[in-house]
Amino acid sequence: MARIVAEDISVDFPLYHGSARSLKKTVFAVAAGRLGEDGQRRTVVQALRNISFKLRSGDRLGLIGTNGAGKTTLLRTLAGIYEPVGGRVMVDGSLNALLDTQLGMNPDLTGRENILLRGLYSGLNAAQIRRLEEDVQDFAELGEFMELPVRLYSSGMVIRLGFALATAVNPQVLLMDEWFMAGDIRFVAKAMGRMENVVRGAEILVLSSHQNQAVRDWCTRVIWLDHGRVRADGPASEVLDEYLSGTA
């Protein structure tokens, strides 16, 4: 049984702009005996504030809100990349986070090498990694480009590779940013089928999107984020209608 529990989570981003980041300033601050004060007065961006929700198997959560509302930060927090400064995140079940097209790929390595790294990261054995390679190569239609560094790929090829890799393993919990909607039309049609397989295979889906139709189609519940706080939380169609009437 997969499960996500977010209890009152808050995330702050420290701003180390310009010289605030330097050792010099810290040393002088210590010398002047005001480090403690500095720690309190450090400029932070309050990215998320007091977010709570529970998801169980079968739940499909959509995150909506304007740019900078905290959707991606919340996904990263659920993925365990950012650790909250307040509250608690619990995730039971294998997790796959599709956050950006690059998926942490190294652009200097070839497609094949990036697939190998991804397979090792997911804990696959040699036979599974071979199958992963074939599967991704087929789907992404990379052909000879498999042996070339990813930085030589067209942006469409990078998206195809990232998408193929991301959807080649079946997680129990799927966290997804909206990037997967990008790409050329022919690819989107082909991708939909594969995406749906993975989404259906996952027990819990959390989708962050600007594309309200996708959220309406796939999600059963929607959380509307506004300036890092929950503005509304409820059945997908209700919250979406409220959001649309509010922003229109």
Add this chain to the structure above:
Amino acid sequence: MDQGIDQAIPMLPSARMDISADVTQAGRMHQAWRDVADGVALWRLGFTLGWLDIKLRYRGSLLGPFWLTISTAVWIGSMGTLYSVLFHMDLHGYLPFLALSLVLWTALGGLVGDACNTFLQSEATIRSMRMPFFVHALRVVVRTVIALAHNIPVIVVVFLLFGVKPGFTALWTIPGLLLWTIDGFAACLALGALCARFRDIPPIVGSVMQIAFFITPIMWQPQQLGAHGWWLALNPFDVWLEVVRQPLLGIVPSLQTWEAALGFSLAFCALTWLLFVRVRGRLAFWM
């Protein structure tokens, strides 16, 4: 359900994640320990990353990483000749010492320099997936070991030319290298984190290592200091170097040398551990 589909789409192994902001020091220690243990479990990933780094650095070059071997050989050959002419040193006693010292220092100094970029180098990965931070340390250490291995032929050739036969005493070098590996992981975690937070640290580390190169017996031999040599025991780089270098020159390191090496390592690892426990959860924000 369907066997065919299961085979085509591997299921990720089940996992459990519990991150609470409200944890005790013991809880943070546990999380840091989990990071190291999970990182060790992902050793195949760390090894592959380190190996691909070396491969990438020499991609498209004919000799590949053997350029390391050649440049070390040329360096040692020219230095040895120059010094023997300048200072009328006896090459038989000096060149094997110099070759070994330079190769070992290249690894040690190189590791310290590389350690600064342990996390900065993997910024994209750290921001896109949760991965034990220890994997990045493993990557840097593996990379250093591969580079060191490419310099071994130079030492072998010099030893053969000058008839240095360390015999079974050389086995003492194994515990020394083991200590280096552990300290290497610690250096990656500590310097990697400090350099991610304070971007002024890498140049500081660079100049410290340059000074260390001159005050550590690498280009010169400890006995040249004579009675002034007592302070060498205070130089951690010297004792770290000696536990690996002496056995290869046929000398069993003294108990005092080992005690100093273990003492420095213990202090360094303990400080690193405290730092890592404290900053592990903040590292992603510093990228």
